[in-house]
Amino acid sequence: MTSHGIDWSEWSKLDGWLTVSEGRLLYELSKKTTGRGAVVEIGSWKGKSTICLARGLGDRASIFAIDPHVGSEEHHKGGAEKVWTFDQFKQNLERFGVVDFVTPVVDYSDKVGQRWSQPIELLFIDGAHDEPSVQKDFELFWPHLVVGGWVVMHDTTGTWIPGLCGWKGPRKVAARHLFGSEEIGPMRVVDTITAGQRVAPGACFPRGAKRRLRLRKLFTDGLSVAINMANRLPSPMVWTIRKLLRRA
Numbered sequence: 190m191t192s193h194g195i196d197w198s199e200w201s202k203l204d205g206w207l208t209v210s211e212g213r214l215l216y217e218l219s220k221k222t223t224g225r226g227a228v229v230e231i232g233s234w235k236g237k238s239t240i241c242l243a244r245g246l247g248d249r250a251s252i253f254a255i256d257p258h259v260g261s262e263e264h265h266k267g268g269a270e271k272v273w274t275f276d277q278f279k280q281n282l283e284r285f286g287v288v289d290f291v292t293p294v295v296d297y298s299d300k301v302g303q304r305w306s307q308p309i310e311l312l313f314i315d316g317a318h319d320e321p322s323v324q325k326d327f328e329l330f331w332p333h334l335v336v337g338g339w340v341v342m343h344d345t346t347g348t349w350i351p352g353l354c355g356w357k358g359p360r361k362v363a364a365r366h367l368f369g370s371e372e373i374g375p376m377r378v379v380d381t382i383t384a385g386q387r388v389a390p391g392a393c394f395p396r397g398a399k400r401r402l403r404l405r406k407l408f409t410d411g412l413s414v415a416i417n418m419a420n421r422l423p424s425p426m427v428w429t430i431r432k433l434l435r436r437a
């Protein structure tokens with residue numbers, strides 16, 4: 190393992206969607222937890238994010254990794270074969286030496302959320318990506334987040350990849366409940382992650398930084414949607430626009 194506790198080049202080879210910068214952020218936030226609450230992950234897939242959270246935490250406590258391990262709606266499109274990620278998840282945790290620190294909860298987050306009662310210090314939301322599911326995840330688990338704890342949401346920004354405009358569900362829930370909340374103070378935006386720290390109601394914190402971050406995110410989201418839409422235009426139109434831009 191490296192000075193960051195994870196061999197990032199080995200980690201990058203794992204199947205999943207997290208970038209190294211996103212992985213480092215999860216590791217860093219997990220390392221800063223103080224034991225006042227659990228670390229909870231919604232959506233583990235094959236453990237790429239779980240490993241970062243667990244290595245950050247070390248042997249101080251357990252992380253709860255909630256996933257039915259049968260994939261999300263998008264993994265079943267086009268009659269794809271049955272998904273079962275649990276075996277690979279466990280193998281990856283073993284490979285990175287964290288299997289003993291992770292409590293897998295093989296179930297759907299709404300079922301787990303309805304019976305959840307422990308305080309949470311770090312909440313990572315990366316399960317089902319449709320807006321009602323993301324909203325539900327937020328509503329069920331947020332009340333358990335301690336003041337000073339962080340909520341981290343993946344896939345909340347537009348993407349530059351042609352044909353994809355990011356995920357509307359996480360983006361809208363993050364806008365509403367992180368940027369739009371008086372109970373969220375300091376925030377981080379790293380690649381597609383938006384993260385916010387819970388503050389006590391009525392707490393004083395500098396709002397300027399949050400406003401600037403929101404504006405920057407709105408701009409990059411808008412730009413990415415425009416680029417993705419432009420990429421869907423018929424090719425001759427794209428060529429003409431490119432030609433005009435080159436002349437301008």
Ligand SMILES: C[S@@+](CC[C@H](N)C(=O)[O-])C[C@H]1O[C@@H](n2cnc3c(N)ncnc32)[C@H](O)[C@@H]1O
Nearest residue numbers: 205232233234237238256260261297298316317
């Ligand atoms: C985008 S993947 C998670 C990726 C993972 N965080 C990583 O870093 O590789 C989404 C995961 O959410 C899980 N999932 C889908 N619906 C869920 C639900 N209702 N509750 C919990 N997990 C769910 C899927 O099984 C899938 O493994």
